[in-house]
Amino acid sequence: MNRDLRLLSVSLFIWGIGEGLFFYFQPLYLQKLGASPEVIGVILGIGGLVLSLSHIPAGAAADRFGRRPVMWASWLTGLVAAWTMALARSLPVFAAGAVLYNLSAFVIAPLNSYVTAARGRWSVQRALTITSASFNAGAVAGSLIGGQLGQRLGLAAIYQAAALIFMVSVVVVLFVHAQPVVPPESRGGAGRGRRFSARFWGFMGFVFLVMLVLYLPQPLAPNFLQNVRHASLGDIGTLGALARGGMVVISLVLGSFGAWEGFLLAQISGGLFALLIWKGSSMWVYSAAYFFAGGYWASKAMAAAEVRSMVAEAAMGLAYGLNETMGGLAVFLASTLAGWMYARAPESVFRWTVGLLPLLLLGNLPFHPRWGRKVS
Numbered sequence: 001m002n003r004d005l006r007l008l009s010v011s012l013f014i015w016g017i018g019e020g021l022f023f024y025f026q027p028l029y030l031q032k033l034g035a036s037p038e039v040i041g042v043i044l045g046i047g048g049l050v051l052s053l054s055h056i057p058a059g060a061a062a063d064r065f066g067r068r069p070v071m072w073a074s075w076l077t078g079l080v081a082a083w084t085m086a087l088a089r090s091l092p093v094f095a096a097g098a099v100l101y102n103l104s105a106f107v108i109a110p111l112n113s114y115v116t117a118a119r120g121r122w123s124v125q126r127a128l129t130i131t132s133a134s135f136n137a138g139a140v141a142g143s144l145i146g147g148q149l150g151q152r153l154g155l156a157a158i159y160q161a162a163a164l165i166f167m168v169s170v171v172v173v174l175f176v177h178a179q180p181v182v183p184p185e186s187r188g189g190a191g192r193g194r195r196f197s198a199r200f201w202g203f204m205g206f207v208f209l210v211m212l213v214l215y216l217p218q219p220l221a222p223n224f225l226q227n228v229r230h231a232s233l234g235d236i237g238t239l240g241a242l243a244r245g246g247m248v249v250i251s252l253v254l255g256s257f258g259a260w261e262g263f264l265l266a267q268i269s270g271g272l273f274a275l276l277i278w279k280g281s282s283m284w285v286y287s288a289a290y291f292f293a294g295g296y297w298a299s300k301a302m303a304a305a306e307v308r309s310m311v312a313e314a315a316m317g318l319a320y321g322l323n324e325t326m327g328g329l330a331v332f333l334a335s336t337l338a339g340w341m342y343a344r345a346p347e348s349v350f351r352w353t354v355g356l357l358p359l360l361l362l363g364n365l366p367f368h369p370r371w372g373r374k375v376s
Helices: 003-032 037-065 067-087 091-117 124-153 155-173 184-191 198-215 221-227 233-254 259-279 283-292 294-308 313-344 348-363
Strands: none
Touching: 003 037, 003 067, 003 091, 003 124, 003 155, 003 221, 003 233, 037 067, 037 091, 037 313, 067 091, 067 155, 091 124, 091 294, 091 313, 124 155, 124 233, 124 259, 124 294, 198 259, 198 294, 198 313, 198 348, 221 233, 221 259, 233 259, 233 283, 233 294, 259 283, 259 294, 259 348, 283 294, 294 313, 313 348
8 A cells, every 4th residue: 555545544544433423323413403304314315416416527627637636625625514513503504514514525536536546556446445444444433432422422522523533634635645637638439429338327327226225224224223223322323333344344355356246245235234124123133234234335435446447547537426426316315215214114214125135136237247348
């Protein structure tokens, strides 16, 4: 691992601690501020929609102006959003901060491009999963601390602590080196006429479906566990840590597979989360469920690794942006649907994911590597 990847990994690890403090308590804090399940779903959905609209311009800007400036802008946006949430004392202000925080994730496409270009001899999937694992390793600690901090000092305190931690992460990321901008002339065939192949566009549609189904049980799972299964804040914090720990383990394991195989296995893992929450009745089962929840997050990195094999380097940022846009649109729709479904039958969000999983797995077949041609 070179200097820049080390710095990025450290910055992401620190940011993961901060995000882990509050991530799994976000719907519970919205509930505390007076939001109904439908409103929680809409707020989370709007965050996903705003984010989805940002990925394409962010990826294109990274291709044209360089990846580091866009990354810096994202880190600073996240910091402002964190302080907005930390200082908010009403639902509208907090919701605005939460949406802005979601928007800061426009960094994903530029970050993936930066990591891909800096990976050296590593495969794309290995480089992406290592940096993702660094972030989630930090989130393991953050989730454990957040549960205990929330029980002792209240949920508002975890946002204040997160905002302070994010400041350290911002300082670290400022020291990464810039990367050269790939000139448009080097795109060759990818830069003339149709930039992307029909196979790429077909895969984008499939990514949307995968993320929609896998994310559906995620947004209101903490509410389900607290309100229906009577789990405590400390328990939910522990489960959040297990989810991030599972993400680290699953990412590192899947990084040793091919992108197609890793994407398939990540979907199975995400489906197990929904099945175990739906059918479970003890903390042991919920712990296993949240470990497998890492499959959803791992699927994002593995989808990006598949995308890299379909496009030329000069279009990499835009392609990653399109990939993240599909995921963001899926989050918007899944969050909105989850809130509506949960209000009527809390278990339905888990039941639908389990029922649709076999169709998703079959949908992977047309994108097997032997059906396509790699692009350098």
